[in-house]
Structures are given as structure tokens and as C-alpha cells.
Amino acid sequence: MIASIFDLTLCLVILAAAGAATLGRDAFMAVVFYIVYGILIAMAWLRLGAIDVALAEAAIGAGLTGVLLLAALARVARKAGKEPASAASVPATTIATALAALVITIGIAYAFLTLPEPQGLQGHVAENLAASGAENPVTAVLLNFRGWDTLLESIVLLAALLGIWTLAQDEAWGGRAGLRHVTRPGSVLAQFGRILPPIGLLVGVYLVWAGSKQPGGAFQGGTVLAAVWIVTIMAGLMQAPRVADRALRAALVIGPVIFLALAVAGIFAGAFLVLPPAHAGWLILAVEAVLTLSIAATLAMLVFGPPEPEEKR
């Protein structure tokens, strides 16, 4: 796999976008560059033969993170009365930092260049793929071989959501999550919001269903579904849910709960989180389905933010 001119160009463009995102003066432009950067990184992943990662990077790394950053910028600009302090102005510190960063980069690059012969686990995965219940090796790793990571990760998302909810003001508790719809009825976004959901729903479900055989899976599918929900609410077609809503909470926890239950049930088959090969196929699909629901709900709620008090004005 010799690098092509395309790869070289892509790397340079990635670095340029990253530079603009980290070094640029204007915060809003930095975020925009970051989103561009995310999409470029997703392309890099395609070049590295990692389609699942490319999907995740595009949907989560670039898309959702970008949305979160933009929303935070807008909210901070509204709330912080004055222009926040800008970048460090002491040149000596800046130069020292730059030098340190350079040294670290060289160190890491050196470590990378001197890596011993690769001893990947491709072989192990391929050998056991049949028993895993998934045809896509990445899905097999995510939901079977290293399912415990994935289970904990789905709970990490909930932990972040709980953390965000603790930031609500006391009087706002029980109210609707923060994001108000921001468009006038009949605007482009509103129209878009009407068309997108059915398509998005289809794409999302497809990604999950396909995930066991081809690239895709619960996280990518969940992100798409979350995006659909977010757009629907931004378009004013729906209201954000109340944090105390029973259905919402059930949707948030059902995926991890079922996954956990399955893990415990595994001890009857020999060990923690054992999926008997005969049933692994449909078990994985079922877990992915509920996980997708929970992930979609959690991601959307992460974007909506904590409940905010009703506008008084």
C-alpha cells in the first residue's frame, strides 16, 4: 500500500484544517474548520480501510461534536457578558509551548517509526468470526469479543448525560431539555425537518441492521437517528422531551439494561457475557437494536443540554 499523491494531499489538508481549528483567532470559524477537519479525517479512515471508523468519525466526531461545539459557543456568547479572555499573549510561554509540542510530536513520531513488526489480531478475529454471531469483524469485536468495553461505553454516555443534567438550575428541574426550536415555520430548516425524518429513520435502521454484516452498527445508526430527532425538534415539529418523562428515561436505559442482563445471563453459559454461538446472531442484533434506541436518545439529549427554566420575558 504505497501512499499516493492523494494521501499526501489529504494529510496536508487535514493538517491545515486542524491548524485553522486550533490556531485561528475566531472561535466560530475554528469550529467550522473543526467540522471540515472531521470530515477529512473520515476520508483518511476510508483510505486506511476502516469504513466503520470512517462512519463513526463522520457522524460522531465531526457531526455531533461540531454541533455540540457550535451550540456551546452560541450559549456562552449569550451568557458571558463580556468577550472572554483571548489566547496567551506572553510570547515566551507561547514559544516554549510550541517547542514542547514539537518535541513531543517528534518523540511520538519516532516511537511510531520504530514500532516492531505488526502483530495484529486479524487472524484471531477471522478464526472466531463464525462463532461470534456477526459477519462484520468490527461488529464482532464490539459486541462479542470486547463486548464489555462496549457495554461500559454505552454507560459512559449515560454518565455524561447525568453530568449534564446536574448542571440544570434547581427551578428548571423536570422541565424540557434546553434546546428551543430556532426556526420560523415555513423556513428551509422547517421544510428540511419534514423531509429528513423518514429518510433518516430508514438510513439509521439500515445502518444497524447492516452492521452485523457490513460496516455500520449501533453507534453510527444511533447517531443518525439522534440527528433526525434533533433536526425535527429544531424545525419546530416536536418539542424536546421533559427530563422527568418516564418514556424518555426508559428509552435511555433500556439498551444498557438489556445488555447487562445478557452479560449476567452469560454466566449460565459458562462465563460473564458469553453469547452461545448458536444464538449469538440474533442476540447481537437484538442488543444492537435496543442499544441504538438508547444511544439515539442519549446523544440527542446530550445535544439538547440540561433543562432550562421557562423564558420569563
Next chain:
Amino acid sequence: MTASALALALILTAPLFGALAAMLMGRRGPAIALATIIATAAGTLILLVIIATEGAVHLAIGGWEAPLGIQLRADGLAGGFIATTALVMGAILAVAAKPFAGGKTERRSAYTFWPLALLLWGALNAIFLSGDLFNLYVGLELLTLVAVALVGIEGKRETLAAALRYMMFALMGSLLYLLGAALLYAAHGTLDIALLAERVGSAPGDIVAAAAITGGLAAKTALFPFHAWLPPAHSGAPAPASAMLSGLVPKASFYILLRFWFEAAPDLAGSGVLMLLGGLGAFAMVYGSLLALHQDRLKLIIAYSTVAQLGYLFFIFPLAGGESAAQPWAAGAWSGAIFHALSHAMAKASMFLCAGLIIEAIGHDRLPGMKGIVRALPMTVFAFALAAITLMGLPPSGGFTAKYLMMTASFAAGQPFWALMLILAGLLAAAYLYRPLALAFALPDEDAPAPKAVSRARQFAPLALALAAILLGILSAAPFAFIQIGRPGAAVEGLE
């Protein structure tokens, strides 16, 4: 189904199930916590018996052995941390039941506290049992996010700033750790600790990885100079949360450091690195103690004390790591540090719970307000005093056993510097803990407002923890033998 699989499943999943249930049912937090405590404690007891009778337990999750799957390993060290965590969490949640009670309508902090607290427990157990560096990363992230959320739960400007500062350190720490893990996988094709032990050499990649992992974990353990986030974060949270944050959370990253340096990469440890870690620990000890002396709020004193006490956990590296590992004193130094970690967990949690009860009684934690508090809260002050004895390392507490073991090792190793630092640490601890204690025992001012009553049952929880820390010293023979089970190198020495 084997008993060990059942025990491990209970320990790993009960707190997580509890957290999810508490998230679903907003006002049932205390009841769910009680059920969680019972289930986890049951699992812990079974596990302890199994480890004690049959030795270390190994379980391949999903039946997939390394390098493909994630391995769970419950040796004496893991068992000790899990049991201590269960004890400490039980006491903390018992005290928290009142301030975070469900009530008629759901309240924000009462709702979020319970799932966060139980997730914290689940994350700790996941970390203590894991034998895979990437799985440890996910567990550590869960722990960190929960801990940050708990710091910010009061929602005040200062506590949010403290949570943010903590978050920034934690983010950097996570990235460093992740970088190290990525390099190790790239070089060796596994992140299983046992397999890494056979494969890690001293290639540049391994050295950069070890440096990154150590730096990242040190930031999360608040080792000097990464300590700045800790005192405001630990003192700003509500007392039960502070107790978890100070008593348990830093122990998790320290635990991973132990697993890394003593099991995954024992041969990589050069004396320079070990001395540096120990030296930073000594610096943290002096610095944290001196700052603790200058605080005027009880919770800040306790929080700075944590910086100091965590510092001398790091003496384990020069005394038991690298070339010392093969020496006869290594077992003592290693065990001493573990005893310190465990007894500090109990004593520090007890202290923060005491501080919380004092705040409930007088409404704040400024030192002068504590004058004469012993009359209103005798059990609490007694618990605080017992916990102080452990932190000072006075006999017959667990802290003393720890200090004795580490000092003996340090003289045997011909490095008496660490022993002198330990003595100094004890004296400084006595100095900064003396002020609140002496005030508590003084006669109250005539015009001081009467403290609010706090029920005896709730005062019992910190007392039980402080007594447990003392008992760890009096009954140290069994715990000492227990934590040696499965310790790398224990068999070679023929010491046990």
C-alpha cells in the same frame, strides 16, 4: 455456572443495574442503593472467600481468552480494593440517604446523586477487576466523568470552576493514557496485562508509551505537579461526594499505575523514573501538608491532606519497583503502600463524612465555628480523631502498619530518605489535623449559636469507617496475607 463467575457478575453489574434503576425511578434512590449494597456486598464476600481459599480468580469475558478477549483478574490486591470500596461506599450512601432523600417531588441533586454515586462504584469495581489496558481506559473514563459531575453537583460558581479545572486535567490525562495504550497495542498486538508482561521491552515505543501512561495516570491521581485541581474539587462537592472523590477515586488511577508498573512493564522501570515518581510523591507530601496547615476551612484541610497522603503512595515505586522488586524488602514496601491506600480510603472518607455532619450541625465548615462541637457531636468528633490517628500513622491503625512496612523497607533498601519523609508526613499530618481537633474539644463560646442535632445513627457511619481503618492495623495479619495472593514475584521470594 461457577461461584466465581456469579461473584464477579454481582460485583460488576449490581452497581450498574442500581445506577440504571435509579436513573429510571427518580425518587427511589436510597432504596435502590440499599439493594445495591446488599447485592454487591454478597458478591464481594463470595469473591473474598474464593480468593482466600482457591487463590486468584481468572475469568475470560465472553469465554474469549487473551489476546482476543478481555480478561478479568481477581487477585488479593483486587479483592482488597473491592472490599474496601464496598465498605466505604456502604457507609457513604448510608449518610447520604438523608440529604439526598427522594421526597415528594423529584429534586435535581437528589435525582442525579444516586445514579452518579452507583456508577462511580460500578466504574471502580470494573477497574479493580480488569486485566486489559483498554478496558481500564473505558472504566477510568466512566469514573472520571462521574467524578467531575459529582464535583459540580452543588451548582455554585466556585464548584463549577473546580469541576472544570478537574475536567481539563482529566481530559489531558485520558489522552495521554490512550496514547500509551495505542502505542503498546501497535507494538505488541495486545493490551492484556499478562501478555504485555511477556512482550514489553525497552523499545522507544514502549518508553514513550510508559511515559504517557504514567503521566496521564499521575494527572488523575493528582500527583504533584498535577495536583492543583484536587483541593477545590474535593472540598467543593457535597460531603458524601467528597468522601468518594477523596477516598476512592484517586486510588483507581493509582491502582492502574501499580498494575502497569508491577505487572505489565516491570522490566521497563529504571531507577531514574522510580526515583522521580517517589520524589514527586515526597514533594506532594510536603507541599500538600504545608498548604493544609494554612487552610481555615475543615474540608479544605482534609482535601489538601489528600494531596499529601496520595504523595507517599508513590514511595512504592522506588522501594518496590524496578530492581528492588527482586529484593526481600519489596513485599513489605508494596504491601505497605497498599495498606496505606486502603486505610486512607477508609479514614479519608470517614473524615469527609464527619465534616458533612459538622456542616449540617453548624451550617458551615469554617474552623472557628467548630469550637466545642464535641458536646453536640461526640461520636463524630471521636470518629474524626480515630481517622486522624490513621492518617498520622500512629499505632495501632492501618496507617501505622503501612508506615512501619514502608519504613522498614526503606531502611533495608538503604534509602532512609523515604523513611524520614514518612515520619515528617506523620508529624505534619498531626499538625494540620490538630487544629480542628483541639477546637472541637475546646469549650464553646458563650454566644455561639446552638448546633443542630444530628441523629446518632448517621454519626455511626463515619465512626464505623474510622474503626475499620484502626482494625486494619490491629488485625493486619489476615489482610496482609490476603493481598499477597497472586502478587507478582510473591512466589519467587518464598516469603509467603
Next chain:
Amino acid sequence: MTALLPVLILATSLIPAVATFFIAQENAGWRNALNLGGALIKLGLILYMLIAVAGGTLYEARLEFVPGLYLLLRVDALSLLFVTLSAVLWLLTTIYAIAYFGPKPNLSRFFGFFSLCVFATTGIALSGTLVTFFIFYELLTLSTWPLVVHKQDDKSIIAGRSYLFYALPASGALLVAIIWLESATGPIEFARAADLRLLDDTSLRIIFALFVAGLGVKAALVPLHGWLPSAMAAPAPVSALLHAVAVVKAGAFGFVRIIYDVFGIALVAELRVGLPLAMLASVTIIFGSLRALQQTEIKKRLAYSTVSQVSYIVLGAALAGPYAVIGGLAHLVHQGLMKITLFFCAGIFDERAGIRRIDQLNGVGARMPFTSVCFSLGALGMIGLPPLAGFVSKIYIGIGGIQSGAPWVIGVLAASTLLNAAYFLPMLYRIWFGEAQDDSRPGERPFGIIVPAVITGLASIAVGLFAGWDLSPLAWATLIVERDYLP
């Protein structure tokens, strides 16, 4: 070999200590019964043990902690001497304290910590290893603090702070010394000579110095004595405890253990560390007496007198000759009896007549005859008037000095005797011949407050008068030295 009895003896103080904390303040009957009962049972058990040890029984109890760290209780003649002394004095002090306090507040706390102190002292006496000694020594430090600050006023709090300020660094020094030593030799048991030669001379000298620093605080060696006079802020039973039953005695006892059972006389001589210690003790003897002379408060004067007198024991031990040790050990008992008498009396003067300063003593002899007689007995003994107890100790230490090639000790003893006379005789003169300022006769009531003083007063005469008897402290000390320390 029997393990039970030493444990039981410890339990007779530990159980009352713990139980007393839970007794309500009003429940004086239970509290007193518990404490007196504990003291009586303990005394009974010790008597039983005395007889059994004389019959050759060996008592040993062991509790393992971690490798190299274990508790060992082991009874030898020296421990019996100390444990008997503290048990007898504890009983008397308990009776005295009950009467002294009457219905005052916070008594459950007081008696709880009081018993804990005695528990720790008993543990020190019965310790069979250095680490065991250290653990109980620390426990003694901690359990004494609440007693020192018992009154909770500013003065007591300052006294308590000063106590910890001296005691905690000292225990640090002690711990370093112990661990340094044990890291080379393994656990050190008093009954088994360890090979200290594994360490070089310089290290051993530093270790010895650390031991002196560690034990010197409790034994109130100059310049580590500062806490003792300020601790006079505590109530009289606490003073009795500090000066006679437990604290300073623990320090002095520690010196005997270190010199004879850890280092051994030969090594001490070889390292040439005995002489500097003897000189330090001598300085303390003179300095304490001089300072005592300057005091106008009775209790302060007594406190400096203790600084001076306890160093007799250290001096005896440091001279490292048989006679000197016998004198020192006998003085451990003698000083305890005499000093506790003095403090009992000082407490009665203060509590019943409000007499705190020496100039208030004028003519008190007629008003409070029992107390005054007891006080006089104690004071005369201290001066060393032949044939009273103090004289016996001094003679032995003096002979020991000559034996050990340090005849200057005689000079120190003589000077000290003169100084003792100089600060005690004026007090006696005032008591018996001073002009009484008022004629009221403060009651020397209840019996509980005066009887202990009378007993210890009489005992302090008896130990001197009957020093030649087989069961006298002197005879006992001789026995210890013959059995344990003479080759």
C-alpha cells in the same frame, strides 16, 4: 507458658476504659464500680502472677500483625516491678479521683481515658519487644492528651498542644530508631539479645541518640521537659498520673529497657554513649531543682522537682553499673510513691482550701493536719533524709557512680540534695511554723481524698525504713539486677 494472664491483666484496664465511655454522666455508681473493680481485679491478678513468676512460670502472649511486626507480652522481673507500681498507684489514684471530682461534669470521658492510660502503661510494662513497647508508648501519648485538656479552658488547651508538640516528634524519633535497628537485626525482643553489631558504630550512636530523644520527652530530660510544668493546668489526679503512675515513669522505664535489654551494658560502654547520657541526666537533676526553687506555685515547684527526680532513674541506668541500676530501679518506685503523695496533697490543698501558691501555705499544718503530715513525709523523702526512701536511692546511685568510674556523680547528688532541701524545707516551715492567715478548718473530707495520700505517705516511709526487707522495692531491684543484668 501461659498466654492468658498478661492479656487478662491488660483487659482489666481496657474493658473499664471502653465501657466507661458509654456510661451516662449521672451514673456515677456504675462508673466507680467499674473502675475500682477493674483496679482491684488487676491488683489481684498481678499478685497471683508475682507468686507464679517466683515459682518459675513464664508468661508470654503473642499477636501477629504482618511479617516482622507482632505484639509480644512477656513478663520478667522488671516488668513486674513497674506493673505492680502502676497497678497499686492506679487503684489509689482512682479512689482519690472519685472523691476529688465529686459530681463534676465529663467524668465518663475522664475515667475512660484514665483507664486507657493505665492500659497503655501496663502494656509498656509487659512489652516483650521494641515494637510492642512503641505501640503502647504511642497509645499512652494519645490517651493522655484528653486528660491534660480535660478542663477545656485555654490554659489546658495550650498545655495539651505543648504536650503533643514535644511528644509526637519524639515518637517519630523513636520509630526511626526502632525501624533502623530492626531493619538490620530483625524484630528485637528484650529477652533475646539481638546482634546489633550488624550496624556500624556511627549508626548505633545515632540510633542511641534517637532513643534518648524519643524517650527523653516523657522522662522530661532537659531540654525536652518543657511540656511537664505546663501540663500542671490539668486536674490533680492527672498530675498524679503524669508524674507517678504512668507517663514520666514510662520514659524512665524505657531508658532501662534500651540500655540493658536492647543495647546491653557492654555495647553501651563500648560505644561510649552511657557517659553523655549520665551527664545529661545530671544536668537535668540540677537544672530541675534550680527551676523548682524559682517557682511560687506549689504544683509548678512539684513539677520541676519531678523533672529533677526522674533523671535519677535515668542517671542510674546510664551509669550502667549494678549498684547504680539498683538505685535507679528502686527510685522508680520510691519517686512514684513520694511524688504521688505530694500531688495528692497539693490537690487537696487546692481543692479544699484554695491554696495554690507557696505563700498561702502559712500555718496550714494546724488547719489541715492529715494533709500536711503526708505532704511533709513526701517532701522529707524527696530531700533524701536518712533513712527515708530518697536517701536509699541516692546512696545506691552514688556507689554505682564510683563503681562506674564517675565519682563526680556524688557531687551531683549532694548538690541536688541541698537544692531539694532548699525548695522543700521552706514549704514545710511555712506549713508548720508559718503565721496562719485565717483559722477556718477546711474539711479533709471525704475519706476517699485523704486515705490514698495517707497510704502512699506511709508507704514512702516504709520503703525507706524497711529497705532491707526481702519484699522491699530495693530488694526487688537487687533481684532484677542479679537475675537479668549480672553476667
Next chain:
Amino acid sequence: MVLSASLLYGLCGAALIGLGLYGFVVHRRLIRRVLAFNVIGSGIFLLFGAAAYRDPVAGSDPVPQAMIITGIVVALSATALALALIVAHARLARSDALPEDDRSGDPDEGRP
């Protein structure tokens, strides 16, 4: 030396880590720091993924891919919480920086 794709992207990842580190340290605005955190994170992932793609015959190793996906989700969770904290802090402190970094004036200025 032939420049392979894996080598190229690996070095690119290392450079991204350095770039992000620089940004993380020099920025006082916390949102910019969070952004820099994400740049470092994706740099590490890229390095990890590139290393997993070094063996052209075996193709890309699926285990690191799975780990990277997990890592991306974890990074998103951390980002979401950090940003929410920044917003909540800004509401009370009226500043998008930590108190010790906020040099633009008295931190109490402009508080209600």
C-alpha cells in the same frame, strides 16, 4: 524508504497530537481547549489506526477499529460534559475561562 499510507497517516497523527497540545495549552477560552482536546484525540486515533494498517496482506486490524469507535464515543461523552460545564460556568461567572486564567478583569464584575 517507501512512504506507505500507514506511515504517512501515522506521522500525520503525531503532528495532530502536537498541534492539539499546543492549542490546549495556549488557549484560555475553554471551548477552544475542548476543541484542541478533540484534535489530539483524533490524532491519537489516526496514529492507532495507521499502525493497525501496517500489514497490507492482512488488511486493517478490526480490534483497534473497534477500540477507536469506542474511543470516539467516549471522547464525545467527555466533550459533551465539558461543554455543558463551560456553559453553566459561563452563566454564573460570565466568562469562558477558568478564574485563574481570566485576566480580562475582576471576576466578580458584572455579576447580578
